[in-house]
Amino acid sequence: MSGLGETIVDAESIRRRIGELAAAIDSHYADIDGSVVLLCVLKGALIFTADLVRRLTVPVEIEFVAMRSYGDGTRSSGRPALTTEVAAQLRGRDVLIVEDIVDTGHTVAALREHLAELGARSVRLVVLLDKTSRRARPVHVDWRGFDIPDRFVVGYGLDHGERYRNLADVRVLDSA
Numbered sequence: 122m123s124g125l126g127e128t129i130v131d132a133e134s135i136r137r138r139i140g141e142l143a144a145a146i147d148s149h150y151a152d153i154d155g156s157v158v159l160l161c162v163l164k165g166a167l168i169f170t171a172d173l174v175r176r177l178t179v180p181v182e183i184e185f186v187a188m189r190s191y192g193d194g195t196r197s198s199g200r201p202a203l204t205t206e207v208a209a210q211l212r213g214r215d216v217l218i219v220e221d222i223v224d225t226g227h228t229v230a231a232l233r234e235h236l237a238e239l240g241a242r243s244v245r246l247v248v249l250l251d252k253t254s255r256r257a258r259p260v261h262v263d264w265r266g267f268d269i270p271d272r273f274v275v276g277y278g279l280d281h282g283e284r285y286r287n288l289a290d291v292r293v294l295d296s297a
């Protein structure tokens with residue numbers, strides 16, 4: 122059995138931090154030719170993407186990709202798989218991956234390799250939560266919301282067995 126534990130990042134802190142991330146991203150892409158393709162990694166980054174996109178002023182498009190590495194457990198399988206291909210043509214595009222959390226780094230590393238194969242012109246990464254201490258593969262994070270400890274967390278899009286995505290705060294999942 123598992124239950125909700127302490128709040129690691131509350132809704133107000135997330136809101137404030139997203140404003141700062143959006144300002145940094147806006148200034149990075151200020152002179153962009155065309156628009157930035159925000160690539161939301163389903164399902165976890167759904168809520169982060171929705172909040173971030175409304176704080177950006179650079180021209181954006183929104184696309185989705187689905188990756189799966191966890192199943193119903195709380196540890197990465199280490200073999201992330203794309204479960205839905207990106208629908209849009211990304212050749213020559215400036216892509217910004219929007220992720221909920223980077224843990225071992227396998228998911229984002231695999232996605233970056235895939236986007237390079239698709240011929241994206243540039244690939245950057247914004248991630249809300251980062252468990253830097255758990256990294257198994259080096260990952261360059263361009264913009265990071267919060268560095269968090271090695272605890273399994275839920276809420277604000279993150280799930281455990283598909284539950285808890287609707288929580289406004291990010292909370293630890295305690296296992297009993």
Ligand code: IMP
Binds near residue numbers: 162226
């Ligand atoms: P990585 O491949 O180990 O970096 O794992 C990244 C993916 O695992 C994320 O996109 C999340 O979907 C999931 N994940 C990692 N840590 C957590 C967590 O603490 N709670 C919920 N999902 C997590």
Ligand code: MG
Binds near residue numbers: 162
């Ligand atoms: Mg994810």
